[in-house]
Amino acid sequence: MESSSYLGKRKLMSGNGAAAEGEPPAGSGFQAVVLGYDGADGGEPGAEARRVVGEMDFFKTEKRKEEEAAAGAAPGDLSINKDDLTINVRPNGRLNEENKQLRNLLSRVTTNYNSLQMHVFSLMQQRSNNHRGLGAPNHELNVDPEKKDQEGTTRQFISLGTAALSDEPLRSVGGADVRRGDCSASSPSNNTPVDYSPGKGNGGVAMNSKDVMPLQAFDHHQRGSSPEDPHHAAQGWLPNKVPKSLPAKGPDLAAPEAATMRKARVSVRARSEAAMISDGCQWRKYGQKMAKGNPCPRAYYRCTMATGCPVRKQVQRCAEDRTVVITTYEGNHNHPLPPAAMPMASATTSAASMLLSGSMPSSDGSLMAGSNFLARAVLPCSSNVATISASAPFPTVTLDLTQPPPPAPQQPPPPLPDHAQLQAALAGATRPVAPQLFGQKLYDPSKLSAAQAAPGITNTADAGDAAAVMASDPKFTAALAAAIKSYMGGSSSGAAGGSSGGDSSRDDKIGEQDS
DNA sequence: CGGGTTTGACCCGCGC
């Protein structure tokens, strides 16, 4: 194992080296989560990272919702207010804990939803500006770069909040001793304005509304798995073999659950001619292998945005339809997240976290039922986009963006000129929707050309933008949540995870077919 | 020359 990581040796040697594997940038105490960095902008991580995005305090809103939910909830009650939607669930009394989880779930979903929508909004705005020239006269959305930056930062906060929120329940899931009641304390939803200074409740990383946002992760392996294992903590990314080969890594460490959580994956299916969709992150290919049952090779990538980033992803074309690229994410980033990577990051993070929290062994039917109900109520627009693989070894959320969307749920069209195209993008994510219009450039139009002219990075332009689009799709998140809920319900009813098979990303999926 | 990719070997878990 002392081989450290490949990255450490090869690429990160300078900073991390075999010896320098002190600790992940974000520290091992908590897990910063991010998915993605704009690789297309590639070569300029610093510059990219420096881009500031706007800011908007969604946490307050989020917190308010939570508070409302909590306040309105008499002991034994769960009241959830979302806009005009009110859900009252009256569990059997012993579900308080689960109520908390539900609230967290709701928060995550809601926040993520908002985040994604904001991002889409931003995309459209950017697109609009780009097309009309940045000086588009007093369009209400046409703001100067600085303001844009602020907005972007806001978005980051949003996503950060999502991640942070999503983290807590996971901890609950992960450890028996989790600080369940700790949720509010460690999440950004404190009284104080969002403050991510180091050492603050969320174990945070100083952000100061600048640059990229570190996200707390749903990935527990580092935080949860073994604080007492310095190597792991320092390692950054854990070779799969580690957990596998350490079955009893601390008999007292709730190994099975931890292992399961650690392995949660989020798979995204999208049509793309490019070899790989760009999700805003920089990746380094470290292997390729022919997978059984698929003539197309599977490529293995590792995030290279930061030393020791544990995130990996697999890219493979679908055997049945080679126009479909299946990207499977695993792990959480341990470094700040650039704006361009936020959509995918938040989506996948939420997906994994929801899945993980939902797969809680102690879950009983009532929780499942409640969750399902919740999901359907809050996310009425969910379609059969998200599915969850019940096949072992690891729970995998599959977001299928290749399928035609169901009858379009009415979405209040933003008063934007090019809204039609965006709508199309959101509706389908099936076609290479105006790929050149969206994507990583959104936060800094001036970088557009540079970004596009950045070859040599494992990133592809068109597919990448398409990915950004799909990741921005509210349905993306909604369907995901619904699918997870559905999955959870199925699991609780005893039909859980009953399959086996080779391709973990495709077989035996329990999908969200209704709603 | 630095950084990324390729590719065969190796390790490990799992099923038979």
Place this chain on the structure above:
DNA sequence: GCGCGGGTCAAACCCG
């Protein structure tokens, strides 16, 4: 115990 398949390693190679 053995074989298979997934995942990773790391030397060799490629490229700008």
